[in-house]
Amino acid sequence: MSSKFADRIARVQPSAIRELLKYGDDPAITSFGGGYPDPSLFPVAELQQVFADVLANEGATALQYTASVGLPGLRAQIAKRMSNQGAATDADDVLVLQGAQQGLDLVAKLLINPGDVIVTENPTFLGALIAFN
Structure with missing residues (x-):
């Protein structure tokens, strides 16, 4: 069966x-x-x-629940603060992560291809290894 x-x-x-x-x-x-x-x-x-x-x-x-990119008000506040510190931006340029592993996963999807070599320290964050895999 x-x-x-x-x-x-x-x-x-x-x-x-x-x-x-x-x-x-x-x-x-x-x-x-x-x-x-x-x-x-x-x-x-x-x-x-x-x-x-x-x-x-x-x-x-x-x-x-809200948009997966973060609360609009929070993103606007972050963008305003960044602009005040010289990094001109608006809320559409801000992504609020739900944790370190989400950020690592997004970076891995953006920059890592199958077969690429990744060097980490030992021990390392298990969530990073999972994201890189």
């Missing part, structure tokens, strides 16, 4: 990052591999205030 799934599903592997991060939940393990910051360094009170302010001013709109 043939499979009803696409051929590519046979190549799917478990997420290496997910496998690594599951060790971060174990209090007996101090993992340096997943990029876990010290929770005591999170500015919880400040973030609570920012969240409260955003929800008070923007309401449920702040919780809605």
Whole structure:
């Protein structure tokens, strides 16, 4: 009997990052591999205030999906700041990333061809290796 799934599903592997991060939940393990910051360094009170302010001013709109290039207002603010610092730009020139791996993935798609050699340090960010692959 043939499979009803696409051929590519046979190549799917478990997420290496997910496998690594599951060790971060174990209090007996101090993992340096997943990029876990010290929770005591999170500015919880400040973030609570920012969240409260955003929800008070923007309401449920702040919780809605938006364009994948980032919130228009945020992009406009970034463009204004850049222009004020001498880099003339507008919001259409700004892309707000959702994390380092997204940025690396976009750069890899833009600049790397199959068979190109990429040099990284050892150890290196696992997300970078995944993006480069």
